[in-house]
Amino acid sequence: MKVLVTIKRVIDYSVKVRVKRDGSGIDFSGVKMSLNPFDEIAVEEAIRQKEKGKASEIVVVSIGEKDCQETLRAALALGADRAIHVKTSLETQPLGVAKVLKVLVEREKPELVILGKQAIDDDCNQTGQMLSALLNWPQGTFVSKLEVMKDKIRVVREVDGGLETLDMPLPAIVTTDLRLNEPRYATLPNIMKAKQKPLEEISAISLNVDLTPHLKTLHVKEPPKRKAGVKVKTVDELLDKLQKEAKVF
Amino acid sequence: MALLLIAEHTQNTLTPGTLATLTAAQSFSMPIHMVLFGKDCQKVAEKARSFKNVKKVLKVENPLLEHMVAEVATPTLMELAKDYDYILASSSTYGKNLLPRLAALLNVAQISDVVEIQGKDIFLRPIYAGNALAMVKSEDAIKILTIRATAFEKALPDLSKAAIETYAFKPPMGAVSTFVKMEESRSERPELTAASTVVSGGRGFQSKEKFALLEELADVLGAAIGASRAAVDAGFVPNDFQVGQTGKIVAPDLYIAIGISGAIQHLAGMKDSKVIVAINKDPEAPIFQVADYGLVGDLFVLLPELITKAKEILRRNKEKQ
Ligand SMILES: Cc1cc2nc3c(=O)[nH]c(=O)nc-3n(C[C@H](O)[C@H](O)[C@H](O)COP(=O)(O)OP(=O)(O)OC[C@H]3O[C@@H](n4cnc5c(N)ncnc54)[C@H](O)[C@@H]3O)c2cc1C
Numbered sequence: 001m002k003v004l005v006t007i008k009r010v011i012d013y014s015v016k017v018r019v020k021r022d023g024s025g026i027d028f029s030g031v032k033m034s035l036n037p038f039d040e041i042a043v044e045e046a047i048r049q050k051e052k053g054k055a056s057e058i059v060v061v062s063i064g065e066k067d068c069q070e071t072l073r074a075a076l077a078l079g080a081d082r083a084i085h086v087k088t089s090l091e092t093q094p095l096g097v098a099k100v101l102k103v104l105v106e107r108e109k110p111e112l113v114i115l116g117k118q119a120i121d122d123d124c125n126q127t128g129q130m131l132s133a134l135l136n137w138p139q140g141t142f143v144s145k146l147e148v149m150k151d152k153i154r155v156v157r158e159v160d161g162g163l164e165t166l167d168m169p170l171p172a173i174v175t176t177d178l179r180l181n182e183p184r185y186a187t188l189p190n191i192m193k194a195k196q197k198p199l200e201e202i203s204a205i206s207l208n209v210d211l212t213p214h215l216k217t218l219h220v221k222e223p224p225k226r227k228a229g230v231k232v233k234t235v236d237e238l239l240d241k242l243q244k245e246a247k248v249f
Numbered sequence: 250m251a252l253l254l255i256a257e258h259t260q261n262t263l264t265p266g267t268l269a270t271l272t273a274a275q276s277f278s279m280p281i282h283m284v285l286f287g288k289d290c291q292k293v294a295e296k297a298r299s300f301k302n303v304k305k306v307l308k309v310e311n312p313l314l315e316h317m318v319a320e321v322a323t324p325t326l327m328e329l330a331k332d333y334d335y336i337l338a339s340s341s342t343y344g345k346n347l348l349p350r351l352a353a354l355l356n357v358a359q360i361s362d363v364v365e366i367q368g369k370d371i372f373l374r375p376i377y378a379g380n381a382l383a384m385v386k387s388e389d390a391i392k393i394l395t396i397r398a399t400a401f402e403k404a405l406p407d408l409s410k411a412a413i414e415t416y417a418f419k420p421p422m423g424a425v426s427t428f429v430k431m432e433e434s435r436s437e438r439p440e441l442t443a444a445s446t447v448v449s450g451g452r453g454f455q456s457k458e459k460f461a462l463l464e465e466l467a468d469v470l471g472a473a474i475g476a477s478r479a480a481v482d483a484g485f486v487p488n489d490f491q492v493g494q495t496g497k498i499v500a501p502d503l504y505i506a507i508g509i510s511g512a513i514q515h516l517a518g519m520k521d522s523k524v525i526v527a528i529n530k531d532p533e534a535p536i537f538q539v540a541d542y543g544l545v546g547d548l549f550v551l552l553p554e555l556i557t558k559a560k561e562i563l564r565r566n567k568e569k570q
Contacts, residue, residue, distance in 0.1 A: 016513060017377045026381060038495075094349065095358050118495065122376050124361045125345050129319065130353035138320055138426040141346050144488065154429070158488045159342040160497070165429040166318070172426075178478060178495060179488065214358035218371065219384040226520060229541035231532075235554045238526065238544050239562060246524045246541065248446070248503040249562060 001148065001170070003046040003055045004110035005080065006101065007062040008036040008092075009071040010121040023219045026121075033067070035074050038116025041176040044183040045146060046114055047079040054148040057081050059108055063092050063100050069199060076194035077186035083197065084108075088204035088211055093122075096211035098130035103207045105135060110171065112153070117142050117175040128175035138168045144179040250279045251304075252335040255326070257343040258285060258293040265443035266339030268403035270396040271300055274337050275404065276366050280304040284329060284416065286322050288315040291413075298411040300404055306411055311418040319346045320425040325418050326351055333391065340395035340498075348395055357389035364400035378494040378517035398442060399500035399521055434487040436474075441490065444473035446503045449492055449519070450485065451477035453508020453529065453548055460485040462552050463507065469560050475499060475519075477509045493518035508548050511536025528552070 011017055011026070012034040018027040035043075049055035060075040062068040063086040072083040086100050105113060118125035132139035140146075144163070145156035157164045158177045168174075186194075204211055232238045243249045254274050257264045263271075274281050282305040283297050290308040297306045309325050330336060330351055338344030340362045352359035365373035370387045372394065441447065448470065450463045460480065467474050475492040476485065492499055494517035504522035509515060511527070511534055519525070520539050527540035530547050537543040544551060 011377070013514070017380050019381050026377065093358060095353060095356070098353055120378065120494065123378065123494065124359070126349035126352070126359050126361065129346060129349035132320070133323065133350035133353040136423045138424055139346075139350075140426060141319075142342060157342075160489055161431070162434040162487065162489055163432040164316075165431075166426040167429055168426045169424040177488075179482060214388050215360065216386045216388060217383050218386050220376075220381050221384075223375070223379060223382050223520075226525075226539050226541075228538070229525070229543060231537070231543045231545060233544075235544070235551055235558055238542055238555070239558055241542055242503075242524070242526070243562070246503070248524050249559075249566075 002110040004113045005042045006115045008119045010036045036119045040183045042114040076197045077191040083199040085201045090211045093213045094126035099209045102134045132173040139173045141175045142177040144177045253333040254283045255338040256283045266341045266398040269398035269401040270339045271404035272401040273396045286314045294413045299406040303411045306413045307416040316428040336393045344395045352393045359393045362397045439473045441473045446472035447501045448472045448505045449475035451509030452479035457485045
């Protein structure tokens with residue numbers, strides 16, 4: 001089973017992002033960039049399926065500027081076999097990305113595509129569902145357990161009311177949730193080896209896909225700040241304030 | 250001009266998220282048509298018909314729809330979608346699972362987690378775990394929005410009685426997922442995203458057994474229980490208790506965070522709560538930066554005291570009435 005995994009380069013999850021003063025967007029200067037954590041989980045899952053003998057080849061794909069290649073190398077260092085970089089300088093939005101992925105899926109013919117359930121920059125949570133719809137393949141979103149069976153997969157989904165189990169015929173789309181696995185760290189020898197692994201660069205234009213953003217960001221601002229609170233010394237003081245000041249008791 | 254609201258329900262009632270979505274929908278001042286998917290939706294349709302601006306309730310009923318599988322509902326929704334300028338659903342796992350499919354097939358963008366409607370095509374939405382708010386303009390003819398429930402009041406019913414109609418189910422073509430089972434995390438407590446008080450615990454509780462202490466506090470306060478990712482990962486509580494960027498978003502009147510450090514991802518899910526209380530033994534924990542009232546100390550000492558004294562106050566308050 002060939003597996004395609006999608007990769008997005010985002011500001012590292014531990015960075016407190018800053019909004020640019022002129023409200024035009026987020027300040028990227030000097031900020032640490034990383035592999036989107038949910039995509040990291042997706043890569044890890046593909047590797048585990050390969051280690052179990054269920055997956056044959058793992059292809060990772062990223063769409064964006066040249067520096068995506070660094071993030072693709074990180075995925076190769078974790079254990080992916082091959083990378084594809086679809087180069088564009090346009091802002092990537094879920095719909096355009098899903099269209100590019102559709103073309104790549106038709107070319108690569110994977111049986112399973114694993115995506116992160118959301119990217120922690122735009123927090124959209126859309127691309128997997130969009131790709132599934134465009135391909136007319138079954139979708140399993142927010143997955144915390146994936147079992148590859150003979151000609152189907154069984155997934156457990158984290159939904160609002162609990163855990164839902166679905167059986168999905170292949171080929172299929174899966175999006176990862178946090179508890180699917182705990183990603184490994186790349187070892188130094190694997191980081192070295194990753195430099196030799198194949199990385200193909202394709203221009204988005206050559207794929208004939210319309211990547212024009214449908215949403216225009218007019219303005220970005222900081223959310224209203226909470227005013228600083230107080231420290232109380234005792235439980236009694238806390239309860240007193242909750243009754244008299246906050247009146248929530 | 251008309252608006253389609255895809256209503257999530259429990260067979261009997263509309264979910265709180267759907268009621269908040271209704272309020273968002275009402276702000277467009279146009280006729281709202283609500284569509285209900287399920288095996289039998291008559292009971293909930295009776296309730297759905299009585300809201301301001303709701304002009305029609307469409308039931309799509311089929312045994313295949315007992316459990317929502319996104320691929321199964323998509324063709325019917327595509328039939329319907331063509332007639333609307335706006336399509337809305339709550340930003341719950343239900344809405345998130347379904348709506349992007351429609352957007353892709355209609356070749357339009359989806360605007361996720363809308364917290365403010367600023368015009369007919371301009372919306373405010375959080376990005377970067379709510380550390381920034383983006384004002385976006387849709388360039389599409391059909392606007393597809395998921396609504397963040399905490400940002401809108403829950404709509405209240407009125408005396409109107411919209412028509413209830415049956416809309417034909419269109420079966421899917423091609424392979425689809427099949428529902429196997431649902432493990433519901435049942436609870437007698439209020440629903441996390443709708444509760445007026447939430448008590449949340451983190452890794453500081455150390456074990457599932459000790460986490461039970463938090464249940465006592467929840468019982469006293471009539472609160473829902475939430476948790477940090479670390480507490481869920483450690484198996485103290487089920488997955489759907491997670492509050493945060495990638496879990497549930499809550500905004501109760503009172504949020505009490507105990508043994509939670511206050512990572513950005515956790516704050517993203519609770520910082521719009523009215524009053525925030527934090528109990529943590531580390532005076533430098535970031536949770537104190539958003540807490541209205543912070544109490545520094547060992548939770549295993551403070552929590553039992555808080556439970557006893559809160560119980561006492563509530564007992565006295567009751568006697569006074
Ligand atoms: C992609 C991604 C998504 C994420 N999404 C979420 C999310 O949705 N929700 C979420 O919560 N997290 C999320 N996280 C995880 C987040 O970054 C933190 O790791 C997590 O919130 C930490 O949980 P915690 O506060 O319980 O644990 P810790 O950070 O370990 O904090 C435990 C706290 O307990 C205190 N403590 C310990 N013992 C005691 C005691 N006896 N008495 C009092 N205090 C005590 C400590 O001082 C400490 O502050 C996400 C992370 C990533 C990468």
